[in-house]
Amino acid sequence: MPLVIVTGFPSSGKSRRAVELKEYLEKEKEKTVVIVSENAIVGEEKNKILNDSRLEKDLRGNLKADVLRQLNRETVVILDAGNYIKGFRYELYCASKQIKTPHCILHTLSPIDQAWVWNQERPEDERYAKEVFDGLVMRYEAPNSSNRWDSPMFTLLPGDSLPSDPIYEALFLRKPPPPNQSTETQPLSSTNFLYELDRTTQEVTTVIMNSQKILVEGDDIKIPGSTEPVCLGRKVTLGELTRARRQFISYTKLHPVEDTGKLTSLFVQYLNKTLG
Incomplete structure (x- = not known):
């Protein structure tokens, strides 16, 4: 059944909206x-x-593992977390796509000042520290409905009512996205x-880093072995490329492709989607 990815600033009302949607689907739709x-x-x-970046990375891994354990054709899974990294939302989109079930984004768009006030109203042991709150806000990569992994998206301001029926229609009355080569499980026939x-x-990472030294920022980068260039629109750091490469390797190990000659093109497509 469908996956709902809740995203927003810390203390922006994500958990409240997740509970509202859960109650609606259970009581009104018997899901x-x-x-x-x-x-x-x-x-x-x-x-x-x-x-702590290492602990936070482990947290995302645990959240994704919990989602994958729950994701099936019988249960609606609501991920109530910051989900502020667009690459992480893309991974979750691919997971739902592989199971052939729809997904949607629930974006709690609250002003930063309002979110901080709500944070201060929480019990002391549930509050975000100021430096943690500011760090999460600064790193937040807002969803964009023009990206297929961020669509359909429902944006909620603090005083908005939950658009229950439109969310239900998006989750249950539309066809799931068809699987493609990057999400379809293939037999691991190549021994190497x-x-x-x-x-x-x-x-690919080496070509990008070397090309950025001589090209104008934003230029497309031609990659040997790929018909599609890398189109990032900006200069990226080695750290960003390394994280994207590690994520791509982790996912592809679990979903290997039959033809290793297509790995370059698949990695280029992944970089364009997550870093472009």
């Missing part, structure tokens, strides 16, 4: 609904975890698949 909650995982360690995956992605 089975599960909320995967970031708060339930971090507990009182919230500020410690969200202030992992070697080719590592080599190919490293070569």
Whole structure:
């Protein structure tokens, strides 16, 4: 059944909206609904975890694992978390696409000042520390409905009523996106698949870094072995490329492709979607 990805600034009302949607789907539509909650995982360690990049990465891994365990054809899964990284939302979109079930984005768009006031009204052990709150706001990559992994998107201001019926229609009355080569599970027939995956992605990363030294910022970068250039529109850092490469490798290990000659093109497409 469908996946609902809730996203927004810290203390912007994400959990409240997740509960509202759960109650509507259960009472009005008699659906089975599960909320995967970031708060339930971090507990009182919230500020410690969200202030440490390694721990935060582990948190995202745990959230994704919980979603994948729950995601099936019988249950509506609502991911109640910041989900502020667009690459992470893309991974979740691919997961729902592989299972051939629709998804949607629920964006709680609250002013930063209002979110901070709500944060201060929480019990002390549930509040975000100021530096953690500011850091999450600064790193937040807002969803864009023109991206297919951020669409359909329902944006909610603090005083808005939950658009229950439109959300239901998006989740249950439209066809799921068809699987494509990047999400369709393929048999691992190539014995040197992992070697080719590592080599190919490293070569693409190297070409991009070298090209950025001589090209004008925003120029397309031609990649040997790919019919599609890298179109990032800006200069990216080695750290950004390394994270994207690691995410692509992790996903592709679980969903290997039959023809390793297509790895370059798939990685280029992934970079354009997540960093472009």
